[in-house]
């Protein structure tokens with residue numbers, strides 16, 4: 076997905092990586108205050124961002 080490598084979600088403690096039955100991966104936001112569970116990527120500004128470290132891998136094109 077273009078821009079995902081610079082998304083704040085990439086290293087956020089609130090990120091959940093979801094894989095569907097076809098093997099596609101999606102980034103899901105688990106921050107309770109965010110009404111958008113699948114925010115458009117890349118997320119460049121976010122009040123809920125909490126650095127967690129690590130790299131979850133880039134989501135697939137379908138998650139846009």
Ligand code: SF4
Nearest residue numbers: 084087104106121123
């Ligand atoms: S809190 Fe913000 S930066 Fe963290 S996963 Fe959710 S949308 Fe992305």
